[in-house]
Amino acid sequence: MEIRKSHLAVIVAALISGSFLGAMVAYAGFDARLDSIDVESEPVLVEKSANFTRFKTVFENSRESIVSVTSEATRTQGSGFVYGEDGYIVTNEHVVGNSSDVEVTFPEGSPLDAEIVGTSPNNDLAVLRVERRGLDPLELAEVSSVSVGDPVVAIGNPFGLRGTMTKGIVSQKGRLLPTQTGFSIPQVIQTDAAINPGNSGGPLLNAEGEIVGVNTAIESRTGTFSGIGFAIPSSIVKNVVPQMIETGDDFRYPWLGVSGLSDFPERAQQMNLSSDEGFLVLETVKDSPAEKAGIRPSNQTYQLDGRSTRYGGDVVVGLGGEPVSGINDIQLYLQTQAEVGEKINVTVLRDGERRDIPLVLGSRSEANLNTVE
Numbered sequence: 001m002e003i004r005k006s007h008l009a010v011i012v013a014a015l016i017s018g019s020f021l022g023a024m025v026a027y028a029g030f031d032a033r034l035d036s037i038d039v040e041s042e043p044v045l046v047e048k049s050a051n052f053t054r055f056k057t058v059f060e061n062s063r064e065s066i067v068s069v070t071s072e073a074t075r076t077q078g079s080g081f082v083y084g085e086d087g088y089i090v091t092n093e094h095v096v097g098n099s100s101d102v103e104v105t106f107p108e109g110s111p112l113d114a115e116i117v118g119t120s121p122n123n124d125l126a127v128l129r130v131e132r133r134g135l136d137p138l139e140l141a142e143v144s145s146v147s148v149g150d151p152v153v154a155i156g157n158p159f160g161l162r163g164t165m166t167k168g169i170v171s172q173k174g175r176l177l178p179t180q181t182g183f184s185i186p187q188v189i190q191t192d193a194a195i196n197p198g199n200s201g202g203p204l205l206n207a208e209g210e211i212v213g214v215n216t217a218i219e220s221r222t223g224t225f226s227g228i229g230f231a232i233p234s235s236i237v238k239n240v241v242p243q244m245i246e247t248g249d250d251f252r253y254p255w256l257g258v259s260g261l262s263d264f265p266e267r268a269q270q271m272n273l274s275s276d277e278g279f280l281v282l283e284t285v286k287d288s289p290a291e292k293a294g295i296r297p298s299n300q301t302y303q304l305d306g307r308s309t310r311y312g313g314d315v316v317v318g319l320g321g322e323p324v325s326g327i328n329d330i331q332l333y334l335q336t337q338a339e340v341g342e343k344i345n346v347t348v349l350r351d352g353e354r355r356d357i358p359l360v361l362g363s364r365s366e367a368n369l370n371t372v373e
Contacts, residue, residue: 079202156202168193257288318347
């Protein structure tokens, strides 16, 4: 059996938050033609434990709703899951790309042609539709109920091995995952359940068989699993997928037009701040909502480790009455609680004083720089 591989990887950089996820994030899409894979295997069950019987039941109850997704144009094979009984399938955007030739294969059956209903590069999600009805959609969990240490399983098609299940725990919540658009996905779930090329787009399930996330990437220097995987949280799926189904368009993201830092202890000292909580604005985009509202970027410099460093801008500590401790809070608020065109108050610390600045949110489509919020 010959399997051709080429891993899609992106270098993780601290574009706006000043915090690194690591040296490299390799998206778990598997580059291979469907006709080059002739593999049928029994589900791979990891170590027996107190949850063995429970997760065996999870697999048996969900296996018919987890599919293989193949894109001829991107030569990529990944995974997906049934979202609606009328033929809707959710997978990763990087699995299908801009392809017009996508196939979905259920555990028992031949490949079906799939229509791309919509894609969301900002969230690495895509919605497909196949001519098959009476499907059994998987339930989406409430992310608020997910805790570090919870047992989870990943089910998908790593390296083309269909129907593979691996088990682990939720290692952490609230990670920021950069995408190839320059923006980052907030509230990403980190897991040590093995995720490898081909798992992309498949579900990360809790012990009740509910989807807590969509497996999308691994942190690796080799392109294969090294103990750290990432899943797009179910809360984003709930927010983004219905709009894609309704309109065929990506989610309309509210936009401020700022870039800066979430971790700035030395700058906080220079500004006589009691803490570095919040988001320090280093730049505002020309003609952005932030610039129009009068939010101030950094305008002073000092020497740090022999180089000139900016400080002195507004520190965002609240949006719409919700507290902000960093960029993750900003992105989460904009995605889940705000709308394009909405007027909100941005609470900032300026010259030691707290003040509210009214601002009308724009859309990311207006951004002329794609590395800012």
